[in-house]
Amino acid sequence: MSDAVDTRGRLAIARRWNRTYVRSRFFDALSLLLPPGEAFLIETLETWRVLAAPLPDATLEREIERFVREEHTHRQAHQRYNDAMAEDVPQVRAVMQRAGRVTDELGKMSLPMRLALVAAFEHLTAVLAEEIGSNDNLLIDDPSRASRLWRWHAREELDHRHVAIDVCAHAGVRPATLRLALLLATAYLALDLARYTVALCRCDIRAGAGRRAMLFDALRFAASAVPSFARMTRGWCRFVFAPLDRAL
Ligand SMILES: [Fe+2]
Numbered sequence: 121m122s123d124a125v126d127t128r129g130r131l132a133i134a135r136r137w138n139r140t141y142v143r144s145r146f147f148d149a150l151s152l153l154l155p156p157g158e159a160f161l162i163e164t165l166e167t168w169r170v171l172a173a174p175l176p177d178a179t180l181e182r183e184i185e186r187f188v189r190e191e192h193t194h195r196q197a198h199q200r201y202n203d204a205m206a207e208d209v210p211q212v213r214a215v216m217q218r219a220g221r222v223t224d225e226l227g228k229m230s231l232p233m234r235l236a237l238v239a240a241f242e243h244l245t246a247v248l249a250e251e252i253g254s255n256d257n258l259l260i261d262d263p264s265r266a267s268r269l270w271r272w273h274a275r276e277e278l279d280h281r282h283v284a285i286d287v288c289a290h291a292g293v294r295p296a297t298l299r300l301a302l303l304l305a306t307a308y309l310a311l312d313l314a315r316y317t318v319a320l321c322r323c324d325i326r327a328g329a330g331r332r333a334m335l336f337d338a339l340r341f342a343a344s345a346v347p348s349f350a351r352m353t354r355g356w357c358r359f360v361f362a363p364l365d366r367a368l
Pocket residue numbers: 158190191194195273277
Protein backbone atom coordinates (compact mmCIF):
# COMPACT_ATOMS: atom_id res chain seq x y z
CA MET A 121 0.00 0.00 0.00
CA SER A 122 1.26 3.41 -0.91
CA ASP A 123 0.85 5.16 2.43
CA ALA A 124 0.17 4.56 6.08
CA VAL A 125 -3.58 3.98 5.75
CA ASP A 126 -4.39 0.72 7.49
CA THR A 127 -7.32 -0.80 5.59
CA ARG A 128 -7.27 -4.06 7.53
CA GLY A 129 -8.81 -2.90 10.78
CA ARG A 130 -12.47 -2.19 11.39
CA LEU A 131 -13.49 1.34 10.45
CA ALA A 132 -15.61 2.95 13.09
CA ILE A 133 -17.49 5.51 10.99
CA ALA A 134 -19.13 8.47 12.65
CA ARG A 135 -22.34 9.50 10.91
CA ARG A 136 -21.00 13.01 10.33
CA TRP A 137 -17.34 12.10 9.74
CA ASN A 138 -17.28 14.50 6.72
CA ARG A 139 -18.55 17.49 8.73
CA THR A 140 -22.25 17.30 7.74
CA TYR A 141 -24.75 14.49 7.29
CA VAL A 142 -25.24 14.98 3.56
CA ARG A 143 -21.54 15.33 2.68
CA SER A 144 -20.81 12.22 4.74
CA ARG A 145 -23.63 10.21 3.23
CA PHE A 146 -22.62 11.22 -0.32
CA PHE A 147 -19.28 9.45 0.17
CA ASP A 148 -20.89 6.60 2.12
CA ALA A 149 -23.26 6.04 -0.82
CA LEU A 150 -20.29 6.02 -3.21
CA SER A 151 -18.55 3.47 -1.01
CA LEU A 152 -21.58 1.16 -1.29
CA LEU A 153 -21.13 1.12 -5.07
CA LEU A 154 -17.41 0.43 -5.02
CA PRO A 155 -16.92 -3.25 -4.07
CA PRO A 156 -19.13 -4.61 -6.90
CA GLY A 157 -17.96 -1.84 -9.25
CA GLU A 158 -14.29 -2.57 -8.68
CA ALA A 159 -14.94 -6.31 -9.07
CA PHE A 160 -16.39 -5.46 -12.49
CA LEU A 161 -13.26 -3.47 -13.43
CA ILE A 162 -10.95 -6.28 -12.36
CA GLU A 163 -12.94 -9.04 -14.04
CA THR A 164 -13.19 -7.10 -17.32
CA LEU A 165 -9.47 -6.30 -17.59
CA GLU A 166 -8.46 -9.82 -16.57
CA THR A 167 -10.82 -11.32 -19.17
CA TRP A 168 -9.29 -9.12 -21.88
CA ARG A 169 -5.75 -9.92 -20.73
CA VAL A 170 -6.40 -13.67 -21.04
CA LEU A 171 -8.04 -13.31 -24.47
CA ALA A 172 -5.32 -10.97 -25.79
CA ALA A 173 -2.37 -12.99 -24.44
CA PRO A 174 0.48 -12.85 -25.10
CA LEU A 175 0.44 -9.06 -24.91
CA PRO A 176 3.04 -7.44 -27.18
CA ASP A 177 3.67 -4.74 -24.60
CA ALA A 178 5.29 -5.93 -21.35
CA THR A 179 4.72 -2.53 -19.76
CA LEU A 180 0.98 -2.81 -20.32
CA GLU A 181 1.02 -6.29 -18.79
CA ARG A 182 2.71 -4.93 -15.65
CA GLU A 183 0.35 -1.96 -15.51
CA ILE A 184 -2.70 -4.23 -15.71
CA GLU A 185 -1.27 -6.34 -12.89
CA ARG A 186 -0.78 -3.22 -10.78
CA PHE A 187 -4.29 -1.99 -11.66
CA VAL A 188 -5.83 -5.31 -10.59
CA ARG A 189 -3.80 -5.38 -7.37
CA GLU A 190 -4.77 -1.84 -6.41
CA GLU A 191 -8.46 -2.21 -7.26
CA HIS A 192 -8.55 -5.44 -5.28
CA THR A 193 -7.14 -3.63 -2.23
CA HIS A 194 -9.64 -0.76 -2.69
CA ARG A 195 -12.45 -3.27 -2.90
CA GLN A 196 -11.45 -4.95 0.34
CA ALA A 197 -11.02 -1.62 2.13
CA HIS A 198 -14.45 -0.37 1.05
CA GLN A 199 -16.09 -3.67 1.92
CA ARG A 200 -14.83 -3.20 5.48
CA TYR A 201 -16.02 0.41 5.42
CA ASN A 202 -19.47 -0.76 4.25
CA ASP A 203 -19.64 -3.57 6.80
CA ALA A 204 -18.94 -1.04 9.56
CA MET A 205 -21.67 1.20 8.14
CA ALA A 206 -24.09 -1.72 8.05
CA GLU A 207 -23.56 -2.36 11.76
CA ASP A 208 -24.89 1.13 12.37
CA VAL A 209 -27.48 1.19 9.55
CA PRO A 210 -28.69 -2.37 8.76
CA GLN A 211 -30.66 -1.16 5.68
CA VAL A 212 -27.28 -0.75 3.98
CA ARG A 213 -27.17 -4.52 3.33
CA ALA A 214 -30.07 -4.30 0.85
CA VAL A 215 -28.33 -1.46 -1.00
CA MET A 216 -25.12 -3.49 -1.26
CA GLN A 217 -27.04 -6.40 -2.77
CA ARG A 218 -28.74 -4.14 -5.30
CA ALA A 219 -25.42 -2.59 -6.35
CA GLY A 220 -24.10 -6.11 -6.93
CA ARG A 221 -27.07 -7.00 -9.16
CA VAL A 222 -26.56 -3.87 -11.30
CA THR A 223 -22.91 -4.70 -11.99
CA ASP A 224 -23.94 -8.29 -12.79
CA GLU A 225 -26.07 -6.79 -15.58
CA LEU A 226 -23.11 -4.73 -16.85
CA GLY A 227 -21.10 -7.95 -16.98
CA LYS A 228 -23.46 -9.34 -19.65
CA MET A 229 -22.49 -6.66 -22.19
CA SER A 230 -20.03 -7.23 -25.03
CA LEU A 231 -16.33 -7.12 -24.14
CA PRO A 232 -15.63 -3.89 -26.09
CA MET A 233 -18.52 -2.19 -24.26
CA ARG A 234 -17.31 -3.52 -20.90
CA LEU A 235 -13.79 -2.24 -21.63
CA ALA A 236 -15.26 1.14 -22.59
CA LEU A 237 -17.27 1.17 -19.35
CA VAL A 238 -14.11 0.44 -17.35
CA ALA A 239 -12.39 3.41 -19.02
CA ALA A 240 -15.45 5.60 -18.38
CA PHE A 241 -15.74 4.63 -14.70
CA GLU A 242 -12.01 5.14 -14.28
CA HIS A 243 -12.27 8.59 -15.83
CA LEU A 244 -15.16 9.56 -13.54
CA THR A 245 -13.20 8.29 -10.55
CA ALA A 246 -10.11 10.21 -11.64
CA VAL A 247 -12.12 13.42 -12.08
CA LEU A 248 -13.45 13.09 -8.53
CA ALA A 249 -9.97 12.17 -7.26
CA GLU A 250 -8.52 15.31 -8.87
CA GLU A 251 -11.14 17.41 -7.15
CA ILE A 252 -10.56 15.76 -3.78
CA GLY A 253 -6.82 16.25 -4.15
CA SER A 254 -7.00 19.92 -5.07
CA ASN A 255 -9.40 21.26 -2.43
CA ASP A 256 -11.54 20.20 0.50
CA ASN A 257 -14.94 21.38 -0.78
CA LEU A 258 -16.26 17.83 -0.98
CA LEU A 259 -14.04 15.85 1.35
CA ILE A 260 -12.74 16.99 4.70
CA ASP A 261 -8.95 16.92 5.03
CA ASP A 262 -8.44 15.66 8.56
CA PRO A 263 -6.75 12.67 10.20
CA SER A 264 -9.94 10.61 10.51
CA ARG A 265 -9.68 7.10 9.09
CA ALA A 266 -12.51 7.69 6.64
CA SER A 267 -10.88 10.83 5.22
CA ARG A 268 -7.47 9.15 4.96
CA LEU A 269 -9.02 6.10 3.26
CA TRP A 270 -10.69 8.26 0.60
CA ARG A 271 -7.55 10.31 0.02
CA TRP A 272 -5.38 7.20 -0.31
CA HIS A 273 -7.90 5.72 -2.77
CA ALA A 274 -7.97 8.98 -4.76
CA ARG A 275 -4.16 9.06 -5.08
CA GLU A 276 -4.04 5.50 -6.39
CA GLU A 277 -6.84 6.22 -8.86
CA LEU A 278 -4.86 9.14 -10.27
CA ASP A 279 -1.74 6.96 -10.50
CA HIS A 280 -3.39 4.24 -12.58
CA ARG A 281 -5.92 6.35 -14.50
CA HIS A 282 -4.21 5.69 -17.86
CA VAL A 283 -4.36 1.87 -17.71
CA ALA A 284 -7.95 1.36 -18.90
CA ILE A 285 -7.44 3.82 -21.76
CA ASP A 286 -4.26 2.00 -22.84
CA VAL A 287 -6.18 -1.29 -22.83
CA CYS A 288 -8.99 0.25 -24.91
CA ALA A 289 -6.42 1.57 -27.41
CA HIS A 290 -4.81 -1.90 -27.70
CA ALA A 291 -8.22 -3.59 -27.96
CA GLY A 292 -9.38 -1.23 -30.71
CA VAL A 293 -12.38 0.13 -28.78
CA ARG A 294 -13.93 2.89 -30.89
CA PRO A 295 -14.25 6.47 -29.62
CA ALA A 296 -18.03 6.34 -30.19
CA THR A 297 -18.27 3.31 -27.89
CA LEU A 298 -16.24 5.14 -25.24
CA ARG A 299 -18.51 8.19 -25.44
CA LEU A 300 -21.62 6.02 -25.11
CA ALA A 301 -20.03 4.24 -22.16
CA LEU A 302 -19.31 7.58 -20.48
CA LEU A 303 -22.99 8.54 -20.78
CA LEU A 304 -24.09 5.19 -19.35
CA ALA A 305 -21.55 5.27 -16.51
CA THR A 306 -22.45 8.86 -15.62
CA ALA A 307 -26.17 8.13 -15.56
CA TYR A 308 -25.64 5.01 -13.48
CA LEU A 309 -23.39 6.75 -10.98
CA ALA A 310 -25.46 9.93 -10.70
CA LEU A 311 -28.77 8.12 -10.21
CA ASP A 312 -27.50 5.55 -7.75
CA LEU A 313 -25.41 8.05 -5.81
CA ALA A 314 -28.40 10.38 -5.44
CA ARG A 315 -30.73 7.52 -4.53
CA TYR A 316 -28.42 5.98 -1.93
CA THR A 317 -27.44 9.34 -0.43
CA VAL A 318 -31.14 10.14 0.10
CA ALA A 319 -31.79 6.65 1.51
CA LEU A 320 -28.95 6.99 4.04
CA CYS A 321 -30.08 10.49 5.05
CA ARG A 322 -33.61 9.12 5.61
CA CYS A 323 -32.11 6.50 7.92
CA ASP A 324 -30.39 9.30 9.84
CA ILE A 325 -33.68 11.17 10.16
CA ARG A 326 -35.36 8.02 11.47
CA ALA A 327 -32.48 7.67 13.94
CA GLY A 328 -33.07 11.17 15.29
CA ALA A 329 -31.40 13.71 13.00
CA GLY A 330 -33.72 16.70 12.61
CA ARG A 331 -35.41 17.15 9.24
CA ARG A 332 -34.72 20.86 9.27
CA ALA A 333 -31.03 20.33 10.06
CA MET A 334 -30.84 17.76 7.25
CA LEU A 335 -32.47 20.14 4.77
CA PHE A 336 -30.07 22.89 5.81
CA ASP A 337 -27.16 20.43 5.37
CA ALA A 338 -28.40 19.51 1.89
CA LEU A 339 -28.73 23.14 0.79
CA ARG A 340 -25.33 24.04 2.18
CA PHE A 341 -23.74 21.03 0.48
CA ALA A 342 -25.43 21.85 -2.85
CA ALA A 343 -24.27 25.47 -2.70
CA SER A 344 -20.71 24.72 -1.65
CA ALA A 345 -20.33 21.93 -4.20
CA VAL A 346 -21.20 24.07 -7.25
CA PRO A 347 -17.55 25.07 -8.00
CA SER A 348 -16.45 21.45 -7.53
CA PHE A 349 -19.08 20.11 -9.90
CA ALA A 350 -18.23 22.82 -12.43
CA ARG A 351 -14.56 21.74 -12.39
CA MET A 352 -15.56 18.08 -12.60
CA THR A 353 -17.82 18.83 -15.57
CA ARG A 354 -14.80 20.29 -17.38
CA GLY A 355 -12.90 17.08 -16.59
CA TRP A 356 -15.85 15.01 -17.82
CA CYS A 357 -15.80 16.91 -21.13
CA ARG A 358 -12.14 16.05 -21.74
CA PHE A 359 -13.20 12.43 -22.22
CA VAL A 360 -15.99 13.42 -24.61
CA PHE A 361 -13.60 15.36 -26.86
CA ALA A 362 -10.62 12.97 -26.72
CA PRO A 363 -11.68 9.62 -25.21
CA LEU A 364 -8.46 7.79 -26.14
CA ASP A 365 -6.12 10.47 -24.82
CA ARG A 366 -4.23 8.81 -21.95
CA ALA A 367 -3.32 12.23 -20.53
CA LEU A 368 -6.95 12.84 -19.59
FE1 LIG B 1 -10.38 1.95 -6.96
